[in-house]
Amino acid sequence: MSADAFIAAGPRPPRAGAVATTATYAWRGLLKVRHVPEQLIDVTIGPILLLVMFTYVFGGAISGTTGDYLQFLLPGILVMGVLLTSVASGVILQADRAAGVVDRFRSLPSWRAAPLVGAVVADSVRYLATAAVILVTGLLLGFDAGGGLLGVLAAALLVTVFAFALSWLFTTLGLVVRGASAVQGIGMMAIFLLVFVSNVFVDPATLPAAVAAFVDVNPVSHLVTAVRTLLAGDPAGADVALALAEAAAVTAVFAPLTARLYGRP
Template sequence: MTVTKEVELLPAPKAEDLAAVLLETEQPRRPSALSASLTFGWRAVLKIKHVPEQLFDVTAFPIMMILMFTYLFGGALAGSPGEYIQYLLPGITVTSVVMITMYTGVAVNTDIEKGVFDRFRTLPIWRPAPMVGYILGDLLRYVLASTVIMVVGLVLGFRPDGGFVGVVLGVAVLVAFSFAFSWIWTMFGLLMRSEKSVMGISMLVLFPLTFLSNVYVDPATMPSWLQPFVNVNPISKLVEAVRALMAGGVDQDALLWTLGYVIVFTAVFGAWTMRLYNRK
């Protein structure tokens, strides 16, 4: 026995109704500059979540640096590792965080090679948002590296006279400087043809800046012809500012120099980066 069921057909849409839908002029509201930048920053954080090996450079590397310099050179330079770590830890914190800023440029270059940036450029968003997002995402790495170093330093005997507040202020100054310094590597990420080239030029710049500074020894013990460079080195000024804050004081001269470098790096290399990004 066959059961026949009638199906009610919907009436065909009218031409004027289709035209009203297709010719709709109202568009979705564009995201704000802050919203777009935070979204790309969250994208950078998610990349760390899915590839946790990226955190080795902010955990294993700082621990290795502290242990190596404290116990290899502490006795020769300060009489004992316990005395040396009081001088070393603020400087090694700066070195470790500044060294990992180069990975911002590496990430930019990798996305360019994969063609991801071609998609970003077609989106109706604030143009600098992808670049700002990379650096905002890396702020988490800077804070994490600083925290790891402080915890290890406290275990090894570091005792900051500035207490918790002094340490937080010192780390805040360091993170602000690293944010500005990262613009240099985003620029190189756009200029270089491969991520290996970005890492190579980064090391070529970072090693002289970090070793020809006051991170490991007092500049007064260096040759007189080298001291002028060390004294104006951005890393030296940053270390002086961070050391003073962690010690419970404020080095106004070093803090002003550091603030000046932050403004210059952001204004010059940030603007140059966006110029390259818009033209690439």
């Protein structure tokens, strides 16, 4: 009996569902890190350098002592470090598209959006790793988390959810811009603009009126405020709700747009 005849004689296996195919693509994303562990440098060493350098270089000048500035700075660095990591979603997607991997995925008999969703889910593991590294480093440096373990976990989860939403913006960018380096450059520029013109590094009350007005409507400022409140153990319902609403709005706009662009030849 030929191989074709043998295969045709048996029952046809059921087609994999959306959850199974998404999990498979998510596992593929995690395997990339396993085979290229250098990708973890920006997740581990980068955030530590950011926190240590900003605390000990600017702490005395801004807050009088590095300890006081650490209390103010760490929530902002947590947000900055995780959001910078989200740019990689667009970079990796653009690289896969240039290598023909996206065309191969589209030819497979699986849910069309599974490669996209799986990749973003895998990237969420990187966001959690970045958050853990920053928080542990901050605690070792003397950060006082008044919200306790629950506040720390809630802050890490909130930042991860926001980064998950923002990654859809960068996947859209990855399908529009030609070249992974261009995606990375534009993404980093956008994140740095939103981070530096926010309440991450300084109290907005010290800023010029025009800059402070932008800070007040900046979604990154809202996220940082929610994270600070959670870590301090203060009531954070309204701040968290605003950050989650903005994350939901970004996802609602850019997730369908990414899926539509992904389906184009």
